Amino acid sequence: MRRLSLWWLLSRVCLLLPPPCALVLAGVPGSSSHPQPCQILKRIGHAVRVGAVHLQPWTTAPSATSRVPDGNPAGTQRDEPEPGTWRPPAPSPGARWLGSALHGRGPPGSRKPEEGSGTETLWPRDALLFAVDNLNRVGGLLPYNLSLEVVMAIEAGLGDLPLLPFSSPSSPWSSDPFSFLQSVCHTVVVQGVSALLAFPQSQGEMMELDLVSSVLHIPVISIVRCEFPRESQNPLHLQLSLENSLSSDADVTVSILTMNNWYNFSLLLCQEDWNITDFLLLTQSNSKFHLGSVINITSNLSSSEDLLSFLQVQLESIKNSTSTMVMFGCNMESIRRIFEITTQFGVTPPELHWVLGDSQNVEELRTEGLPLGLIAHGKTTQSVFEYYVQDAMELVARAVATATMIQPELALIPSTMNCMDVEATNLTSGQYLSRFLANTTFRGLSGSIRVKGSTIISSENNFFIWNLQHDPMGKPMWTRLGSWQDGKIVMDYGIWPEQAQRHKTHFQHPSKLHLRVVTLIEHPFVFTREVDDEGLCPAGQLCLDPMTNDSSILDSLFSSLHSSNDTVPIQFKKCCYGYCIDLLEKLAEDMNFDFDLYIVGDGKYGAWKNGHWTGLVGDLLSGTAHMAVTSFSINTARSQVIDFTSPFFSTSLGILVRTRDTAAPIGAFMWPLHWTMWLGIFVALHITAIFLTLYEWKSPFGMTPKGRNRSKVFSFSSALNVCYALLFGRTSAIKPPKCWTGRFLMNLWAIFCMFCLSTYTANLAAVMVGEKIYEELSGIHDPKLHHPSQGFRFGTVRESSAEDYVRQSFPEMHEYMRRYNVPATPDGVEYLKNDPEKLDAFIMDKALLDYEVSIDADCKLLTVGKPFAIEGYGIGLPPNSLLTSNVSELISQYKSHGFMDVLHDKWYKVVPCGKRSFAVTELDLGTQTKTVNHILPNPDHKNERDM
Missing domain, CATH: 3.40.50.2300 (Response regulator)
Incomplete structure (x- = not known):
């Protein structure tokens, strides 16, 4: 019995183990094809360890940026090297780092640099702790919720530095390379490190690290002041230089x-x-x-x-x-x-x-x-010592993370943990990891980190x-103007200031910049029309529609356009005008630049598709265009890759539907009142008739068979005749009651009939105008959109901000509407107006929909529901563009000075269709009624009627 209980307990424990592993696995990136290696994580203690050696403090020379006019620049003096030893020079005039960001830190009892001495002590130990603390706060850096740990070598007392700074940076703490190797094995390697970070200060220390990486097959990253010359190209030993040569x-x-x-x-x-x-x-x-x-x-x-x-x-x-x-x-x-x-x-x-x-x-x-x-x-900006240390640590972490996605065991479990028993395998964990180190690039704190060749880590800051x-x-x-990348200058705008821009006086304006501007046709922001017979535009701006985003083709087209021998095909030439073109012309005038204008080749605003950005965003990122001016919505995804100016137009998303005229059926005369109202009237009529008959028969003066020789008798049919005659206003041939009680009740009924008749007459005018039927949608949360019935079709423009909003906020709705999405706004409007309709509702920017409603000659279009997803239109620029702040400042001035209001009034013309709404009043017992003098409905208010 006891044995059965034990087996039952073990089975319960086994059933409880999978859920924790499943919860941890939920944090694994979706690209991983491996389940969570629970045994591997347990073996390494859920941590990736990085060793650290040569942790002696660095004593820097005065800041490299402080120069004196009549002497040598500070920091250019070089110490004489010891015999047979090459030592790096002190920071050069182009130094890329400015000492330490952790001022005042250091081991207890350490001596701080003297005030005014112009030197500063850098502590690698503190920089390592600073880096580990920061990187462990970055979510998703390492898979499986792994953490980073640093293992200090014994030279630093496993975290305790010497009390006094070293008098000589190159003073060894081991007698020979083999003693150094043995010390590293006993203090660092035995704890299972994936890589080593080192801070060598002499050629001899670099040779020791070469030996360690070669013998133990462990990647070593040496952080040095200036790059050391090396004869051998050891791919396991990389060096990161702090100085710009x-x-x-x-x-x-x-x-x-x-x-x-x-x-x-x-x-x-x-x-x-x-x-x-x-x-x-x-x-x-x-x-x-x-x-x-x-x-x-x-x-x-x-x-x-x-x-x-x-x-x-x-x-x-x-x-x-x-x-x-x-x-x-x-x-x-x-x-x-x-x-x-x-x-x-x-x-x-x-x-x-x-x-x-x-x-x-x-x-x-x-x-x-x-x-x-x-x-x-x-x-x-100037980088500090700690930034380089953190970037070196992050390089190791990123390489480990990438390698783990392919072979977790080889990436996470170090092959060498016992220097006395090094496994002879075809591929060690260190060699495997070095491949990923050489192919890892990222934007770090010190700059853009990448490995050049096989041994040099470059940081372009x-x-x-x-x-x-x-x-x-x-x-x-x-x-x-540009940046220095990969050994060449990359211009921000593809241009260089012209030769004419020179400094004859301090107040001479520079020559004009020449920008290439991309746009997208969207009424009323951008219109196009054909050029004249000579290929010119009497009004508007000449623009090209080459239907391509190839920069070389555009270069040749615009070169031909500006040459004396213009060979650009006439079908490529258009005249562009509209709200945004007027804004662009104003900016060009105030900022003193010229521009070439073309229409985006794929007709898209821009979205991430098939591994690259399309549309306007893609042209800005590729350098094909220097500016994008159209109804360009500012959203989170686009703002992460390009720059936007401050919004020049505020809008939201809206829903466009189509109204339909219907012929009135035979029962349309009953529409002015609700069916409950009709039922109440006729029930009240018969009850009133019954009471009139009873009052008349019970009265001694009434016209009853038992009355005083009455020649006429007031029966129930007589009471019905009175009530119907009063209701429909036909009182010429009725038999009124004689008793006072019956007559009082008859007058009350007449007053009630007067109110009913006036209400009916007022609502009848609205019915006689004609019934407008349309899809009633309350907004983006309407059930018809989230749970569309069979045959209900709605869509938006592909790769627009509206589609991006629906995709991010309502994935299921987006999956349904994808089949109905259209290439451009005019297509969606056309699909609504077609007979038969191809769309029942169209979602797009309300600024564009309002314009389409205002120019609808048939008055068939109507925006419904509450606006949602407030957004703005901005001018798109390449990332880190210096034009962003200048253009934003001018747009703010245009808003405050009323120029944007002038543009709005010019291009949004008010016509009756733009302000018309359709309504039918719903009236129920107890609701507000309308009197006869309100026959004509107020066109500025929308009423609803329950069919």
Whole structure:
């Protein structure tokens, strides 16, 4: 008996185990083809562990961005390396990181840097804890609700750093590489780590890490100040450099000169010993470049008079031979001072182009005293040490997550946990994980993270090209032209400021930008009509309808359009006009830009389909268009991938239906009153007749058979005749009662009949006008939409914001209506007006539906129900566009100054059909009645009638 009880208990436990596993499995991404590996998770303790070695604190030099005009820039001095050891230099002038974000943190008892010493201590231990804490708060980073853990090496006392900072960053804590390997095995590897993070500060430490990764087959990511040269390409050992190499500045500057064909250039140096070797090597390798003069003003910066006279002579000598001046080693104060002096005394040639060759911190850029057209490159933000550490940790986490989706056991269980017994397998977990590390890219805190080659982790941190121009208000501002990506400059707008944009005076406006604008036909925001015989537009804007979004085809079409020999087919040319075209023309006038206009090739607003964005959104993302102007709804999905200006038009979604005229049937005379009213009237009539008969027969003076010799008798039929005659107003031949009680009751009945007759007459006028029948829908929550009966058809425009709203909010409704969706708004309206109808209801932006109702000559269209999904129309721009804020500011001004109201009144013309509504009054006993003088219904109020 006891044995049976034990088996029963075990069976109950087995039945209780699946639900917890199922609950955890619910958090697994849908792309996983594996069930939750419960045994694997139990074996690794539901955590992914990352080891950490070489945790000695770093002592940094003064900030790389603080430069002095008359000396070497801070941080350019390099320590002499020890014999046989290569050590990285201190932060360079183009440093991409500004020390630590965790000021004041460190192990207990640690000595803080002295005030004013210009140095700062970086603590890798704190940065690791900071990274793990942040990443564990990111939902969905690791599958199966796994968490990240960091395992510190014994050098740090498993989390306790030495009390004092190391005097020498390269001082070893192990006597030789094999001792280091043994220490890592005993303190880190035995705990089952997926990868190692290291902070080497010397070439010797890099060699130790190469040994560890090769012998133990564990991926190692080394976070270093500056990239170490390496002879072997070990794919298991990656390094992430915190500094931006000087060669990157040289590459960007040479690319700027090449894009503008500025091959004849001179150099201006604010510091004599500034390192420009990389820049000179790049220009010398290209035969097109010609170096003019090298102007060194180091010794002249102290005196303004000496600087003026020196620059006057030098600039005069190069004005006929040099088109561009590249400046190196100058801080912003020196740059401003140079231009203020040269501008004040007019010694600067107006045709000279100025380029800053050093990377700049955009937050430190100023506009005062600088010439229009000045070109610089730099970053919007500076990264800190902790950001790089967190990005390295996130790289490991993302690679583990991706690898787990394919082979969970190989990705989660480290192959090496005992250095004395390394398994000899064809593919270890470290080698498997390294493949995913090399193919993982993401946007991290320090920049865009990707692995280049096989051993270098690149972090491109918001590296942009800037140009000093006028804003729409005429004030100088730094405008972003493009970015440096994958070794080349990618322009934001596909254009570069024209050669004519130069700085003859401080108040000269730059030449016009030339933008390509995409639109979509949607009345009344955008109309089209044919061009004239000469291919021109007497009114409106000339636009192309090439029915493609291929950028190369559009380039060739617009090039041909603007050339003297126009070969664009006449069928591609249209004249565009409307609400949005007027707005675009106003913006172009106020912001001083020209534009080419074309109609989107696929006729779609834009949605995520088959792995890419379609329509207007797709053209903006691909760079085919620089601006999208039409009835472009702002929604969450689109706002995540492109920029929108502030809304210029507010609207919502609505429902459009069609009314139908019907012939009145034979029983239409009864429509003015409800059937309950008719029943009540006739019941009251017969009851009144009965009481009239009784009162008359019971009265001594009544006309009864027992009365005083009456020749007439008042019977029940006589009472019915009286009641019907009073009800229908035919009282010429009736036999009234004689008793006073009967006569009083007859007068009460007459008063009641008067009210009934007046109500009937008033409602009869509405019936005589003609009955309008339409689908009565209360709004998006109407049961007819959520539970459509057989044959009820409704739809919207494909890939529109209306379809996106229904898909997100009501998936079942969207699945039903997909078969009835139409390509464009005019198609949906046409389907409603067809005979027979192809749609019973059409859901779309109410601004578009209201316009269709207002121009409906047959007055058959009507919007019904409450508006829903409030939204706005905005102008679409590429992501991170600097035009966004300027256009939004102008739109706000247009609203406050009444320009948008003028556009609305111009394109939304009020006609009777636009304000008409149809109604039938429903009247019940106890409801409000209408008197005879209210025969004509109020067209501004809608009444309902229950059929």
